[in-house]
Amino acid sequence: MNIILKDGPESDHLKPFTFTRPVSELRIGILTIAEKYQKRGFDVSYLTSNYLSAKYPLVKKPVSVLVSANVCPTDAFVQAIADLKPGEGIRHQGNLIASCIEIDPEAEMPEPGSVHSKKEFKDHLTSIEKLWHIFQYNGTELQNDFNLITKGRTSAELSPTNKIIGDNIFVEEGVWAECAVFNTKTGPIYIGKDATVMEGATVRGALALCEHSQLNMGAKIYGPTTVGPYCKVGGEVNNSVLFGYSNKGHEGFLGNSVLGEWCNIGADSNNSNLKNNYEEVKLWNYATGSFERTGLQFCGLFMGDHSKCGINTMFNTGTVVGVSANIFGSGFPRNFIPSFSWGGAQGLTTYKLEKALETASRVMARRGKTLNPIESDILTHVYEQTKEYR
The missing domain is CATH 2.160.10.10 (Hexapeptide repeat proteins)
Incomplete structure (x- = not known):
């Protein structure tokens, strides 16, 4: 499944780091946010500022999931994403954080809110919204990444x-x-x-x-x-x-x-x-x-x-x-x-x-x-x- 990591209003709060990268390229734990999805088998692209898009391009596939770029995934969350069908979305603490959408490669990106069904995800998710969250939540994400990377390995x-x-x-x-x-x-x-x-x-x-x-x-x-x-x-x-x-x-x-x-x-x-x-x-x-x-x-x-x-x-x-x-x-x-x-x-x-x-x-x-x-x-x-x- 193609995941498009979309920068939101938090991008301005995360400068100066997001002057030079999308939100999902922030490193917290062992991996960047984008790598956390890639390690779980997803294709990842970016919906970010125009001047960053040459380095971090947007890939449009007929069915994609638009995900808030500041959300650090868990196994439960990526399973919820994988279960989405076009027109369905995921809310967390009142915010729409994932939308499964159909995309015309020649047209503008549809709005993430254009979904007819929204599921509530109730488990904990780490969201990076302020600069200090990067070190403040680093311990949680380091443990999560450690478990992900080392599972079944010697x-x-x-x-x-x-x-x-x-x-x-x-x-x-x-x-x-x-x-x-x-x-x-x-x-x-x-x-x-x-x-x-x-x-x-x-x-x-x-x-x-x-x-x-x-x-x-x-x-x-x-x-x-x-x-x-x-x-x-x-x-x-x-x-x-x-x-x-x-x-x-x-x-x-x-x-x-x-x-x-x-x-x-x-x-x-x-x-x-x-x-x-x-x-x-x-x-x-x-x-x-x-x-x-x-x-x-x-x-x-x-x-x-x-x-x-x-x-x-x-x-x-x-x-x-x-x-x-x-x-x-x-x-x-x-x-x-x-x-x-x-x-x-x-x-x-x-x-x-x-x-x-x-x-x-x-x-x-x-x-x-x-x-x-x-x-x-x-x-x-x-x-x-x-x-x-x-």
């Missing part, structure tokens, strides 16, 4: 030089790990294909270390944390998500935070995740153009794709950094840093588009990737879209 073995506490660990082929400590009693630990865990690393689950990623010597990881593919992580990390291709390779603290792709955190950089007065953290919201209450006491750094910070950077509690920002210098920079900004606490100027694209190209080339015209066009669109904030 883990590879780790070297006997490692210390494993408990038995809730799964290791893919090609993993290199020596003299590390893995405590699985606080949550499952998943180590992806060809990942590396260096000597002295200490992990307190839950953890997802995805394929080709690396924990450096002496790293201290508190779960639930996700290190997406092709990342390098060192220092101290607590309840954070790195989407992929990002580095926090040195000493310093990252807590209750989310990093997009192609980010780099300089040596000895830290973020605050708790205010000195223990008050509720407020966070910049692109949808409202203002700061909003999170309801959280612990909330850290949110950094969009291709953004970086220099050594010894200090981030305030609840800081939102846009796409392709370059942050450096002493002191605490402001807690909302617009996309394509250059500077820090002493002031910000515009990071010129041509220079930002040159840097992105060099960074991606180091990982064997190319900044192709589609990627370049997306960044160019974000640059124009975010001028009002600079």
Whole structure:
């Protein structure tokens, strides 16, 4: 069955990450939301912003199911989707979240509300509607993905030089790990294909270390944390998500935070995740153009794709950094840093588009990737879209 993952109003609330990807390409747990459907055997395409559609296309099939892109599937939910017939839909907590529709490939997409029968889905579903939901619900989704990926499979073995506490660990082929400590009693630990865990690393689950990623010597990881593919992580990390291709390779603290792709955190950089007065953290919201209450006491750094910070950077509690920002210098920079900004606490100027694209190209080339015209066009669109904030 063809599933079309449709971005909704939550997309604006999930910026800066959704500046450069559809909602369903957010990583939470081990997998992205789209991958959670694909792992369950569904074909997936996207109904997203026009400027993203070249990279994330819409595939129209005669019968498709339009699903809210921010909903993380469960086995029960995908079975309910598979049982749908044209004209039927699924509601959850009063919202229509799935519609089985007939599509004319030459016509406009029908409205999702054009269904004549709506079933109520009463089981729990994780819905990602705010930035902080990514780390807040990461533990639940990490466990769900762990169960999905490992079901009926046998883990590879780790070297006997490692210390494993408990038995809730799964290791893919090609993993290199020596003299590390893995405590699985606080949550499952998943180590992806060809990942590396260096000597002295200490992990307190839950953890997802995805394929080709690396924990450096002496790293201290508190779960639930996700290190997406092709990342390098060192220092101290607590309840954070790195989407992929990002580095926090040195000493310093990252807590209750989310990093997009192609980010780099300089040596000895830290973020605050708790205010000195223990008050509720407020966070910049692109949808409202203002700061909003999170309801959280612990909330850290949110950094969009291709953004970086220099050594010894200090981030305030609840800081939102846009796409392709370059942050450096002493002191605490402001807690909302617009996309394509250059500077820090002493002031910000515009990071010129041509220079930002040159840097992105060099960074991606180091990982064997190319900044192709589609990627370049997306960044160019974000640059124009975010001028009002600079």
